[in-house]
Amino acid sequence: MYVRAYLRASTKQQDAGRARADLGRFVGERDLRIAASYIENESGASLQRPELFRLLDDCHPGDVLLVEQVDRLSRLNATDWEKLKASIGAKRVRVVALDLPTSHQLIQTSGDEFSTRMLDAINGMMLDMLAAIARKDYEDRRRRQSQGIEKAKAAGTYRGRPENKERNAALISMLEQGQTWSSIVAATGVSTSTLSRLARKIREAKG
Incomplete structure (x- = not known):
């Protein structure tokens, strides 16, 4: 055993x-x-x-x-x-x-x-x-979190999750170096939606 x-x-x-x-x-x-x-x-x-x-x-x-x-x-x-x-x-x-x-x-x-x-x-x-x-317990916490977000949005005080600037800077660097999305996801576990948002940010910065 x-x-x-x-x-x-x-x-x-x-x-x-x-x-x-x-x-x-x-x-x-x-x-x-x-x-x-x-x-x-x-x-x-x-x-x-x-x-x-x-x-x-x-x-x-x-x-x-x-x-x-x-x-x-x-x-x-x-x-x-x-x-x-x-x-x-x-x-x-x-x-x-x-x-x-x-x-x-x-x-x-x-x-x-x-x-x-x-x-x-x-x-x-x-x-x-x-x-x-x-x-x-998991479902209760998720429901309370969702209710809190909706309440904050209604009050105009919701700011969303703080940006992880250090992580995002590293991801942007990887994207600019030409690494594929699949390789970045495999290496970091980040979501494709995050990569899409950062890729759009790169395009906007370049005008």
Whole structure:
């Protein structure tokens, strides 16, 4: 059995590796160690997470996928959560989360078959519940954010997201050097809409 830690944050401005010490302490208290860590900055509401699926590709039956909280693994809608669960189940991976006490026993050596199956069933139900709560929290925050923006727009005080001038200057330089949009997107993760806006800015500056 290998313990594989998955650490995720939503944006590149956040420290995805923040929980590394807590996860290390958790396995250390059980005389185990983390075989590998997989770190990425991607939204938990999306299935487009290369590091998570690289972790699953690396797993063998009985390995542990260790996370700090269930919402680090999923803020997915119901359909995508079922897809992710199917991928986890196909690899026969055990999900252990620090905020899900029913999962902690799964990181220990297995007991008899009955106890293991009962524990898997209980943990599965709790995992589903916390994943649903994480999704609701995500949707609530998005709704409050949208309501706040609409209120600010109505009051004439909305200014939008502050421009990342340093990043945009680097992107403009890449565009002016003739790099293709696809290569810039692959290297930086920036959206094509941002590149379109910056390309238009370059054209306007040239008159």
